[in-house]
Amino acid sequence: MGNSIMSPLISKFSNQEASLPISPSNLIWFRSTSVMDQTPIGDKKRQRSRSSVVSQTTVHSLEHDILCFIFSFLDFFDLVRCSVVCKSWNSIVNKSKLLQLFCYKQQQMGFVGVSNRSSNSEESLKLYLEEIAMKHHRLALQEGVIHIDQWKGHSAGVDQCRMKMGLLLTGVGDKVMRLWSLESYKCLEEYSNPETTPIVDFDFDESKIVGLVGTRICIWRRNGTRSIFSSRESTFSKGLCMRYFDPEAVVGCEDGTARVFDMYSRKCSQIIRMHAGPITSLCLSDDQLILSGSSLGSITISGLQSDQRVAKLRSTDSTAGIRTLCFNPCSHVVFAGSTAGYASCWDLRTMRSLWETRISPNVIYSLQLLRNDKSTLVAGGIDGVLRILNQNTGEVVSSIVLDGNRSSSQHRHGAIERFKGRRLSEDTRIDSIPGSSRRPITCLAVGMKKVVTTHNSRYIRLWKFNK
Numbered sequence: 352m353g354n355s356i357m358s359p360l361i362s363k364f365s366n367q368e369a370s371l372p373i374s375p376s377n378l379i380w381f382r383s384t385s386v387m388d389q390t391p392i393g394d395k396k397r398q399r400s401r402s403s404v405v406s407q408t409t410v411h412s413l414e415h416d417i418l419c420f421i422f423s424f425l426d427f428f429d430l431v432r433c434s435v436v437c438k439s440w441n442s443i444v445n446k447s448k449l450l451q452l453f454c455y456k457q458q459q460m461g462f463v464g465v466s467n468r469s470s471n472s473e474e475s476l477k478l479y480l481e482e483i484a485m486k487h488h489r490l491a492l493q494e495g496v497i498h499i500d501q502w503k504g505h506s507a508g509v510d511q512c513r514m515k516m517g518l519l520l521t522g523v524g525d526k527v528m529r530l531w532s533l534e535s536y537k538c539l540e541e542y543s544n545p546e547t548t549p550i551v552d553f554d555f556d557e558s559k560i561v562g563l564v565g566t567r568i569c570i571w572r573r574n575g576t577r578s579i580f581s582s583r584e585s586t587f588s589k590g591l592c593m594r595y596f597d598p599e600a601v602v603g604c605e606d607g608t609a610r611v612f613d614m615y616s617r618k619c620s621q622i623i624r625m626h627a628g629p630i631t632s633l634c635l636s637d638d639q640l641i642l643s644g645s646s647l648g649s650i651t652i653s654g655l656q657s658d659q660r661v662a663k664l665r666s667t668d669s670t671a672g673i674r675t676l677c678f679n680p681c682s683h684v685v686f687a688g689s690t691a692g693y694a695s696c697w698d699l700r701t702m703r704s705l706w707e708t709r710i711s712p713n714v715i716y717s718l719q720l721l722r723n724d725k726s727t728l729v730a731g732g733i734d735g736v737l738r739i740l741n742q743n744t745g746e747v748v749s750s751i752v753l754d755g756n757r758s759s760s761q762h763r764h765g766a767i768e769r770f771k772g773r774r775l776s777e778d779t780r781i782d783s784i785p786g787s788s789r790r791p792i793t794c795l796a797v798g799m800k801k802v803v804t805t806h807n808s809r810y811i812r813l814w815k816f817n818k
Contacts, residue, residue, distance in 0.1 A: 411439070419447045427453055427483055451476060481723055484799065489726045491800040491816035492739050493748050497772025502536055504529060504811040512805045513554055514796035519803055520555050521811055528553055528560060528571075533798070533813065536767060542571040554595035561600050561614065563593035568600055568612050587619065594633045599655065603630030603643055611641075611655065625651045625660075634676040634685070636699070642685055644673025650687060652699070662702045666695045677718040679742070682725050686742075688715030694730060694745055708745035710738055712781070719797045729797050731804060734781055735789025737772075737814065750775040751814075752789045772814060 422433060422444060430453065434444040444450060507525035514520075518539070522528035526549060530540040544550050548565030555561065560571040566587055589605040599620070600612045607628055611621035625643045632644035639655040648671055650664040664685075666673075671691035678685050684705065687695045692711035697704050715732040720742070727748075728740040739749040754771040773788075781789070790806040802814040 415443060418443050419449070422447070422449055428487070431480070450480065485721075485724050485726065487818060488721060488724060488800055491818040492727050492729070492802075495800070495816040495818040497751060497774075498815045498817065499753055499770040499772055500536070500813045500815070501768040501770065501810050502766065503809050504531070504538075505809050507809065508807040509805050509809065509811065510793035510807040511552065512794050512796050512803050512811070514798055514803055515555065516557070517798075518555075519796065519811075520553065520560070521805060522553060523550050524807070526550060528562070530555070530560075531811075533801075533803075540573065544569070551590055552593040554593070554600075556595075556597055559614075561593070561595045563590045563600075563602055566590060568593075568602065568617075570614065570617075591629055591631060592633050594635050596635045601633055601635060601641055601655075603633045605629045607645070609633070609641055609643055609653070623653050625653060632673055632676045632687075634678045636678050637680045640699070642676055642678060644676050644687060646672040648672055648689070650676070650685070650697075664697050664702065664704070666693060666704075667707055668693055674714055674716060675718050677720060677728070679720060679725065681723055682742070684742070686718050686720075686728060688718045688730060688732070690714045692732070694718065694728075694740065696742070696745060705743075706745040708740075708747075710740065710745075710747050711736070716791070716793050717795045719795050719802075721797045721799065729795060729802055731792030731795045733791045735786070735791050735806075736775070736781060737792065737795075737802065737804065750779075752784055753787075753812075755785065755788055 418440070422430060425433065430444065430449060434441045434450070504521055505525050505527065509521050509524050511523040512519060512521045514533070517533055519531040519533055520528060521531065522542075526544040528542040528550065529538050530542075531537065532539055542560050542562075544562070544564055546564060548567075551563040551565065553560060553562040555573075558573050560573065562569045562571070566589060587602065587604060587610050588608075590602040591605055592603040594601050595614075598614045600614060602610045602612065603625075604610060607624065607626040607630060609623045609625050609630060610619050611623070612618070613620045623641065625641075626645040626647060626649065628645050628647040630643045631646050634642045635655070636642065640661065641653045641655055642650060643653075644650050648666060648669045650673060652661040652664070653659065654661060666687065666689060668689065668691055671689035671693060673687050674690050675688040676685060677687075683699045685697050685699060689695070692709050692713055692715060693707055694710045694715060695704065695707040710730060711732050711734055713733040715730055717731045718728060720728050724742075726742055728742045730738040730740060735752065737751040738747050739751070740746065741748055751772045751774055754773045757768050757770045759766060759768050775784075790808065792804050793807045794805045796803045800816045800818075802816075804812045804814065806812070
């Protein structure tokens with residue numbers, strides 16, 4: 352069993368503090384401190400001798416059994432975090448069956464379901480770990496204590512964000528996109544737009560940034576300084592939104608067409624007529640489907656490899672336009688947020704509506720979920736309230752705003768303002784909450800027990816949920 356089992360969890364472990372020291376440097380510090388504390392005061396010669404010995408001690412000096420003993424005191428998240436520190440620790444955690452033992456204990460206590468398959472199999476263990484992680488994520492979002500870190504990310508309003516692999520990409524407003532580490536809040540890379548046309552939308556992967564700039568697709572190579580622009584033959588009518596799924600980028604245009612671009616040939620490979628009006632939102636499914644929302648209130652589904660429409664979905668409120676779309680590959684459902692504050696859900700296997708709920712009196716700008724999570728959906732919009740929804744029913748299980756009290760700290764990469772989040776009661780009137788506590792949420796991204804939001808301001812917020 353390798354690191355692939357932990358893949359849905361890695362971004363969370365990189366940001367959560369461990370209950371015991373778990374890095375090699377922390378473990379060396381713990382051991383050296385213990386030795387120094389036992390040195391009698393006044394015996395300087397012995398102290399110097401001990402210090403020289405300890406200074407040469409590394410984590411590799413600890414025997415396998417000692418590390419196993421230390422690891423056995425850790426909880427689930429810290430144990431998995433240890434397994435991705437280095438290859439030797441990963442091997443120790445796996446060979447000692449500590450994760451299997453933890454899952455077995457969780458089954459006996461009724462915290463996770465019992466599978467018909469052997470709990471020793473890699474596939475079953477992966478399912479158990481995922482189930483536990485998703486349960487922790489759900490409970491944290493619904494009931495956990497909320498801490499919010501805010502930092503200045505741009506010189507002008509930022510209203511878009513994308514989060515992958517523990518990294519955050521933000522931009523739109525000052526013609527600059529910035530890639531951030533969510534662990535250190537350090538800006539790792541910066542990508543500027545030399546054209547006068549503003550950046551409309553963007554996405555990224557391990558090797559490149561793909562951006563929609565006016566009527567063109569642009570590519571920025573990761574860790575490089577050169578920008579690669581598409582040829583003039585790949586221009587199109589005004590683009591309003593874009594989604595990228597390697598090797599193709601799909602642009603939703605003002606004329607109602609979706610244009611598919613191949614990132615390697617850098618040419619438009621397909622033009623699909625989706626709507627009679629502008630395409631305002633897009634999402635792509637894992638099985639080669641394009642889902643597009645229109646300002647006219649309908650959702651059209653087409654195949655990525657053909658120009659044939661698969662289906663057309665419509666909410667009960669036909670006057671409201673579709674502002675955001677979100678697809679869950681695990682349950683094969685699509686969620687939509689409208690300009691009238693409605694959230695809707697359809698099952699793509701049957702093309703039937705599952706629920707529709709008005710969760711906000713105003714427009715919903717963003718709906719997002721954590722991949723592999725089948726229980727919670729996060730929504731944000733113009734009223735500035737962060738809402739946690741039940742994916743299966745559409746019920747709003749928690750509404751959250753920023754508490755007005757704040758503290759500031761000087762982080763090594765800049766000033767960080769710290770707030771607490773406040774959960775609202777059901778009878779709370781939104782208009783009675785100060786606007787400073789609920790800035791409009793223009794975009795959001797969901798990670799393990801955390802949410803990033805942008806507010807068309809210079810600042811970026813990271814909401815951390817601890818259960």
